[in-house]
Amino acid sequence: xxxxxxxxxxxxxxxxxxxxxxxxxxxxxxxxxxxxxxxxxxxxxxxxxxxxxxxxxxxxxxxxxxxxxxxxxxxxxxxxxxxxxxxxxxxxxxxxxxxxxxxxxxxxxxxxxxxxxxxxxxxxxxxxxxxxxxxxxxxxxxxxxxxxxxxxxxxxxxxxxxxxxxxxxxxxxxxxxxxxxxxxxxxxxxxxxxxxxxxxxxxxxxxxxxxxxxxxxxxxxxxxxxxxxxxxxxxxxxxxxxxxxxxxxxxxxxxxxxxxxxxxxxxxxxxxxxxxxxxxxxxxx
Numbered sequence: 001x002x003x004x005x006x007x008x009x010x011x012x013x014x015x016x017x018x019x020x021x022x023x024x025x026x027x028x029x030x031x032x033x034x035x036x037x038x039x040x041x042x043x044x045x046x047x048x049x050x051x052x053x054x055x056x057x058x059x060x061x062x063x064x065x066x067x068x069x070x071x072x073x074x075x076x077x078x079x080x081x082x083x084x085x086x087x088x089x090x091x092x093x094x095x096x097x098x099x100x101x102x103x104x105x106x107x108x109x110x111x112x113x114x115x116x117x118x119x120x121x122x123x124x125x126x127x128x129x130x131x132x133x134x135x136x137x138x139x140x141x142x143x144x145x146x147x148x149x150x151x152x153x154x155x156x157x158x159x160x161x162x163x164x165x166x167x168x169x170x171x172x173x174x175x176x177x178x179x180x181x182x183x184x185x186x187x188x189x190x191x192x193x194x195x196x197x198x199x200x201x202x203x204x205x206x207x208x209x210x211x212x213x214x215x216x217x218x219x220x221x222x223x224x225x226x227x228x229x230x231x232x233x234x235x236x237x238x239x240x241x242x243x244x245x246x247x248x249x250x251x252x253x254x255x256x257x258x259x260x261x262x263x264x265x266x267x268x269x270x271x272x273x274x275x276x277x278x279x280x281x282x283x284x285x
Contacts, residue, residue, distance in 0.1 A: 057088040060117040067125035070105035070163065076123075079103040088117055096121075104159055107151065126151040128164050130183060133173035135207070154180025174205030181205070185228055189213065192235050196242060198253070217252060224259035234258045242266075 062081065064073055083099035084091060093111050100109035100121055108124040132148040148156050149164065150172055156179050172182045186203050193200065193213075202214040211223035211231055223231050238258055246253075251268040258264045 063120045066123040130172045154183040171202040219253045222257045
């Protein structure tokens with residue numbers, strides 16, 4: 001009996017155990033594949049380079065969103081747009097962000113592309129809460145020359161101090177790396193001292209960690225050293241006992257020193273009280 005087998009199609013893979021392709025054929029196939037891949041990559045690079053330089057995709061519009069209380073749109077454009085370079089595809093978003101954040105009063109910018117020819121920029125402005133005086137607390141009424149302010153995050157930033165001269169901002173001074181700590185202390189002290197009608201106009205932190213406050217009435221207060229909780233505890237004790245003293249003498253406070261272990265010292269205008277437990281007062285003109 002003769003068994004007939006159907007011949008395999010010419011395109012079929014060789015049977016297992018068949019004769020392998022010659023080395024020169026395999027080499028030619030590998031070279032051809034590599035050439036094809038390199039050609040495709042080269043074409044892609046050339047196309048991308050063309051897009052980067054092409055004048056056909058210019059940025060025609062910049063949309064500004066977010067905070068615009070301290071700056072006008074023309075001011076922002078005049079300061080930032082000269083620093084933008086490239087077309088829609090090639091413009092560097094990080095450099096663009098830095099350009100907008102370099103505009104006075106801008107704290108943060110987020111830049112994104114919107115097809116086909118627009119940049120959308122969302123701005124966050126600094127919200128000033130205090131003036132910055134550097135390492136030393138200035139004399140009462142002295143002009144500040146630091147040109148810096150403190151924002152609501154406790155960050156220092158440069159700005160025209162004249163822009164906020166009508167806002168009655170308090171003055172903070174101390175080591176720059178403790179600006180946020182100064183702001184936090186101000187925010188904790190003011191509600192406590194405000195119960196006696198004292199409004200903090202300046203707060204100073206020395207290099208040795210000692211706190212000193214000045215008030216809009218011209219009075220001053222030595223708060224001493226220690227943690228924020230310790231300083232607040234001394235201030236709370238002062239406010240509670242000073243209420244009685246103020247009711248008795250009814251004289252403006254000139255100075256209070258809270259650094260004493262068992263009490264505090266007072267100076268009241270025109271008053272010579274008898275020292276009492278935990279507090280003493282001296283006369284002044």
